[in-house]
Amino acid sequence: MPSSDTMSEVPTPEDPQGAPMDKTAADGALPHGSTPGIRFEKVVKRFGDNIVLRELNFTVAPGERVTLIGPSGSGKTTILRLLMTLEKLDDGVIWIGDRPLWHMPRGDGLAPANEKHLHEMRKQVGMVFQQFNLFPNMNVLRNLIEGPVRVLGLSKDEAVERARELLDMVGLVDKIDAHPTQLSGGQQQRVAIARALAMQPKVLLLDEVTSALDPELVVGVQDLLRDIARASDLTLLCVTHEMHFAKDISDRVLMFDKGQIVEEGPPEQIFGEPTEQRTRDFLQAILAT
Amino acid sequence: MTWDWSYAGDLVGPLLGGLRLTIAATALGYVLALALGLVWAILRRSPNVVLNQAVRWVIEFIRSTPLLVQLVFLFYALPTTGIQFSAFWTGVIGLGVHYSTYISEVYRAGIENVPRGQWEACTALNLPRSRVWFAVVLPQAIRKVIPTLGNYLIALFKDSPLLLVITVPEVMRVAYTEGGKSGFLEPFTVTAALFVIVSVLSSILIRRLEGRYAII
Numbered sequence: 318m319p320s321s322d323t324m325s326e327v328p329t330p331e332d333p334q335g336a337p338m339d340k341t342a343a344d345g346a347l348p349h350g351s352t353p354g355i356r357f358e359k360v361v362k363r364f365g366d367n368i369v370l371r372e373l374n375f376t377v378a379p380g381e382r383v384t385l386i387g388p389s390g391s392g393k394t395t396i397l398r399l400l401m402t403l404e405k406l407d408d409g410v411i412w413i414g415d416r417p418l419w420h421m422p423r424g425d426g427l428a429p430a431n432e433k434h435l436h437e438m439r440k441q442v443g444m445v446f447q448q449f450n451l452f453p454n455m456n457v458l459r460n461l462i463e464g465p466v467r468v469l470g471l472s473k474d475e476a477v478e479r480a481r482e483l484l485d486m487v488g489l490v491d492k493i494d495a496h497p498t499q500l501s502g503g504q505q506q507r508v509a510i511a512r513a514l515a516m517q518p519k520v521l522l523l524d525e526v527t528s529a530l531d532p533e534l535v536v537g538v539q540d541l542l543r544d545i546a547r548a549s550d551l552t553l554l555c556v557t558h559e560m561h562f563a564k565d566i567s568d569r570v571l572m573f574d575k576g577q578i579v580e581e582g583p584p585e586q587i588f589g590e591p592t593e594q595r596t597r598d599f600l601q602a603i604l605a606t
Numbered sequence: 607m608t609w610d611w612s613y614a615g616d617l618v619g620p621l622l623g624g625l626r627l628t629i630a631a632t633a634l635g636y637v638l639a640l641a642l643g644l645v646w647a648i649l650r651r652s653p654n655v656v657l658n659q660a661v662r663w664v665i666e667f668i669r670s671t672p673l674l675v676q677l678v679f680l681f682y683a684l685p686t687t688g689i690q691f692s693a694f695w696t697g698v699i700g701l702g703v704h705y706s707t708y709i710s711e712v713y714r715a716g717i718e719n720v721p722r723g724q725w726e727a728c729t730a731l732n733l734p735r736s737r738v739w740f741a742v743v744l745p746q747a748i749r750k751v752i753p754t755l756g757n758y759l760i761a762l763f764k765d766s767p768l769l770l771v772i773t774v775p776e777v778m779r780v781a782y783t784e785g786g787k788s789g790f791l792e793p794f795t796v797t798a799a800l801f802v803i804v805s806v807l808s809s810i811l812i813r814r815l816e817g818r819y820a821i822i
Binding site: 401402403436439440442443444446448450451452453454455463464467468512513516 | 721723724726727729730731732733734737741742745746749
C-alpha cells in the first residue's frame, strides 16, 4: 500500500459525536485477511440511450484506497453500484480478485453469473450509502446482526458480541436498543458503517457518505472512516465531493468525466497540480460551492 | 305498523347466534384475503412477465365480477365439476378470494412506498429473498397500510350477509327466516343495530392497532 505520510495534515476538530475510536477495539472488530484487488475491463453501462460508462478500464490494488471524483453524471456512483450488483453490467468484465463478479467461467470463456454466484461474490463487498438505509423497523442491534446471522451463519451470541465491538468502535454502544429514527444523521451513518463492517467485507464502497449530513456532523463521520481505513486492510472505493476527506482517506484519486478517467494520481497531485483542464475546472467549481 | 319490544327482545337470542356465524365467516374470510392478497402482491412483482400478467388478469377478473355472482357460482355451479364445499366454507372462500384482490392492491401500494434504498441495503447485506420480504419490506409496507386494511375488514363484514343466498344461517338469514313468521321490521332493525355495534367496535380496535404500529 502506498504511504500516506506525505498527505497534508488536516486539523481534526473534536469529534461532536463521541469518543475518538479506540484503536485496540478497532483492531479486533475490523476485517483483516487476504484482500482482493479490483479490475474493470472494457466495462460498459448504459441507461437507455445514455452511455454512462464506455469501455472503462482501471485497476485498484489489493488494500488500495481510491477516491473517485468528477461532475455528476460522470459515472462514479455507477461504478460503485455495479460493484455492489445494484446495477446490471452491460458489457465488459469486472474482476474482484481473480474472479469475475458478473460472470462464471464456462469452458474457455465466461457466461453470465447466476444468483448463487452473485451471492458468493457479494460476500466480499460492503457498501455505505448516502441515505444510510438503515432498516427503520429494527433497532440498532437487529440492524447489525440480521446479516451476520442470516448470511454469514454466525450464532446469535457471536453476532451480538461482534455488534457490540463495532458499536464500541463507532462510539454508539449506548444506542444498541435505539431505533434508527431516534438517532441523528451522523449516528445513523455510524451505525450503517458498523452494519457494513459486520459483514466482514474485503472491499468497502463509500457512496457520498457525508452528503446527507448536517455540516457539524460531517467531520466526525469522516474521522471515523479515516481511522477505519488506516486500521484495516480493506480495499476502499470512495465517491465524495469533500476534497479534504478525499485527501485524508485515499492513496489515489481518479478524476472521471463522461464515463472515462480523465486524470489520476496521488491526492496531492490531483488537488495540488492537476494537469488536465477538465480537472482544474471541476475543482474550481467544487471550491466555488 | 308498530314496533313490538317483546318480539324484538325475543329475536336477540337467535340473531346473536347468527351473528356468531357472520363473525366467524368474516374472520376466516379476512385471514384468507390477507394471505392470498400477499401471494398476489408478491407474484405481481415477479420478473417473469407471463406469471405477473396472468396474475394481473386473474385479479382483474375477480374484481370485475360481483361477489354475489361468485358466491352463487361457487355454491351451485362448481359442485357440478365435482368440487364441493359446505355452505359455510364456500362463503369463507368466496369472501376471502374476492377481497384478496382488493387487499393485494393495498399491499402493492405499501410495498411501492418502501424506499428503494431499503431494497438496496438488503442486496448490499446479501440477505436471502425470504428475509428481504418478511424482515424488511413487508413489516414496513404493512404498517403504512393498516388503516386501509382495516377498512376492507369492515367492508368484508358488511358484505357477509350475501352468504344468505347460499344458505349459510348467518345473522341476515336468521332475520329473514324469523321475519317470515312474525314481521320483518324488528328482525331487520335489530340486525342493522348489531352490524353497527360490531363495525364501530372494529374500527376502534383498528385505530388502536394503527396507533401501536404507527411508523416510528
